[in-house]
Structure formats: structure tokens, C-alpha cells
Amino acid sequence: MVASLQLTDVGVRYGKQEVLAGVTTPALKGGEVTAVIGPNAAGKSSLFRRIAGLLDGPGSIRIDGAGSLPGPGQVCYMPQDTSVNTVLTVYESVLLARKQGAGRKVTDSDLEEVDRVLHGLQIEPIAFKGLHELSGGQRQLVSLAQVLVRDPRVLLLDEPTSALDLHRQVEVLALIRSLARDRGICVILAIHDLNQVLRVADRVMVIDAGTMVSCGPVDRVITPTLLQNIYKVEGRIEQCSRLCPHVIIDGPLARL
């Protein structure tokens, strides 16, 4: 079944400080990838933590049209910080993530799913390394494996490619794209690289200073006006040979 997620008037406060208010979206459908963009400290991670049920706050979050609270296992969240302090191996940590809230008995299908995810992310060669022995990029791939293995309805990925080299970024985003399509998962990812957003996303949500300032198809949202208004950078959008739009920084900041 295709998932859907709809936010109505969602907000976040830390104590008395309101960092996000009035976020209302159309129904974000399974099979689609929504990118959340915006300046540092705009409120993107706070929005993710709120959707994942880790923070309370005003507003409603409807998944598959039901209830205002996400049910267990419906939402999987990969935080920005992927540091670890455990002695588990990569394989153990991914299997443990798979079993989270799902009973202790490990079945053949659990093991097959772990193998499938490790293979998809091409991290089989490090399966039996300790988490503490991994590079930053490897840790990020393992964190991704830990959420993908749980078969979520809604997948929230906070900067999932920030530590990856270009080849891995391209591969991981392609994997996320096809998982969304094949499994009908609703994927929302925060990402700063606008060129990757233009390649992977169907829809873009722009958060600026705790407010959603726009939400729509990528080509309508990522424009020279957005570059200027949100990022204070002059630029234009051009298409590559495969007709995918790319941001070209131009003007005084083009060459430093």
C-alpha cells in the first residue's frame, strides 16, 4: 500500500523558544521524495524530530490518513549525527535495528533483509567491522542501513549524504529514489546540496527561520529568486545533457 503523510499547523518549541510554527503541507504521497531545504538553524531537524514523535508540539501529523500520532514502526528517522558508542559490529547493529519493537526471534526473512540492505548500500565488505572502527562516510551508510532495514511507511533522512564522496552520494540517492518508487514509501530528506535535490526530489519544502516559505515541484521552487532570497547568492538554473536542471552560481561569488 502506498503511504501518505500530511502535516497541519505543525510546530516545535524548546522550552519557551518557538523554533518552528504553522507547517502545513499537502498530502505527501508514497513513491515520492520530498526534499526539505533551508539555511542552517532554520528548523529542518526539529521538524524531523517532531514528525518522528521525538518532540511534542502543536499541530497534527497524519500518516495514511489515520490518527494524529504516528504508530510504532511507521516512521523511521535517521538523524544528522551518526556518531556511535557501542561495541556492535555493522551486521549486528543492522539486525538489531530490524528487530527493534518486533520480537526477539530472528527469522530467515530478517537475515535476508539485512543481507539485501547491506548489498544495496554496498557495505557487505565492512559487515563484521566494529562500528567504532568506521570512517565518517561508512558510519553514515550504516545508519542508513539501520533505517532501511525496518521497512518503514515514512522515511525521514536528515542529511543522509553529507559525509559521502560524490560516487556514493549519487548511488545512495538513486537507491533512495528507487526504494520510494518500488515500495511506495514516503521519503523526506533534508539536504543542503541543491544540485542533488534537483536530481532526486519530486517536491521541495523550504524552511526559513522556523516557517515553511514554500512547498512545491522542484522546478517551481528552486529558482534564481530562491537562491537570492534564501541563500543570498546570485545564480541561475541550467539543464545538463540529460535535461536535469543544475544550479550555477554566478555573480560576485562565482569565483573566490
Ligand SMILES: Nc1ncnc2c1ncn2[C@@H]1O[C@H](COP(=O)(O)OP(=O)(O)OP(=O)(O)O)[C@@H](O)[C@H]1O
Ligand atoms: N535541543 C535543543 N534545545 C534548544 N534549542 C534547540 C535544540 N535543538 C535545536 N535547537 C534550536 O532550534 C533551531 C533550529 O535548529 P534545527 O537543528 O532544527 O535547524 P536545522 O535547520 O536542522 O539546521 P542545520 O541545517 O544547521 O542542521 C536552532 O535555533 C537551534 O539552535
